[in-house]
Amino acid sequence: MPSQKPPESQLESRRDSISERASDWIRRFIEQFEISFVDTSHSLRADANISDYQDATVRAMIQTLLESGMNTESLVETIGRVLIEGRPGSVQWNSKLNQRRFVLIDKEIQESLTPVERIELAGLTKIMREQVESEASLPMEGARALHRKLLELEAKD
Amino acid sequence: MNENAQVRVDVEAAKALARWKALFAAEVCERAKGLAAQSSQPQAVTLSHYRQAAKIALQSLSAAIHKGDVPDAEPEAA
Numbered sequence: 001m002p003s004q005k006p007p008e009s010q011l012e013s014r015r016d017s018i019s020e021r022a023s024d025w026i027r028r029f030i031e032q033f034e035i036s037f038v039d040t041s042h043s044l045r046a047d048a049n050i051s052d053y054q055d056a057t058v059r060a061m062i063q064t065l066l067e068s069g070m071n072t073e074s075l076v077e078t079i080g081r082v083l084i085e086g087r088p089g090s091v092q093w094n095s096k097l098n099q100r101r102f103v104l105i106d107k108e109i110q111e112s113l114t115p116v117e118r119i120e121l122a123g124l125t126k127i128m129r130e131q132v133e134s135e136a137s138l139p140m141e142g143a144r145a146l147h148r149k150l151l152e153l154e155a156k157d
Numbered sequence: 158m159n160e161n162a163q164v165r166v167d168v169e170a171a172k173a174l175a176r177w178k179a180l181f182a183a184e185v186c187e188r189a190k191g192l193a194a195q196s197s198q199p200q201a202v203t204l205s206h207y208r209q210a211a212k213i214a215l216q217s218l219s220a221a222i223h224k225g226d227v228p229d230a231e232p233e234a235a
Contacts, residue, residue, distance in 0.1 A: 042168045
């Protein structure tokens with residue numbers, strides 16, 4: 001089947017690219033991350049294993065993110081959300097996720113929540129909050145106009 | 158015993174390398190942006206721009222390290 005070749009200008013605009021700001025940010029982040037990693041790993045034993053390096057990496061990553069201005073709550077929520085998004089299936093807020101959140105809240109109240117579950121709960125809360133906020137930003141003017149009209153009709157009756 | 162396991166890298170050396178890499182990357186980005194600005198598409202920095210910029214940045218980084226112009230340690234707190 002013949003296909004029309006898009007104009008050169010369209011090809012250019014489709015080229016994968018990142019913004020200069022993103023490029024600058026990640027460059028500075030990597031520099032700080034590397035320095036943080038050196039700080040967190042210099043005390044490791046000579047026979048340290050991959051698990052020790054992973055531990056030092058996570059510590060350095062968290063330290064660098066916090067130093068970049070991210071707060072702890074946002075960091076935990078984002079990690080939780082990313083882990084949930086990594087699961088197969090949709091991450092749209094639904095009754096199953098809501099139910100899971102209630103289970104975790106119950107465990108939190110009973111003080112039986114594990115650290116992993118705490119991160120999951122933070123992630124679920126973030127997804128739920130984003131869903132609520134996106135619903136709050138829906139255009140409501142039409143609904144308000146209809147509501148006003150119904151009130152006016154009721155007043156006339 | 159594995160002799161490699163005995164090798165230790167000074168913290169200041171590891172940090173200096175991180176800074177040199179960052180400086181090199183910053184130099185490449187800046188020079189590539191300048192090259193793009195002179196091209197027909199000033200808003201698009203390409204791999205070709207980075208290649209050209211990297212060659213110049215390598216030389217200037219080398220000279221800066223040789224002269225000791227590159228900060229290889231964190232500034233001391235006042």
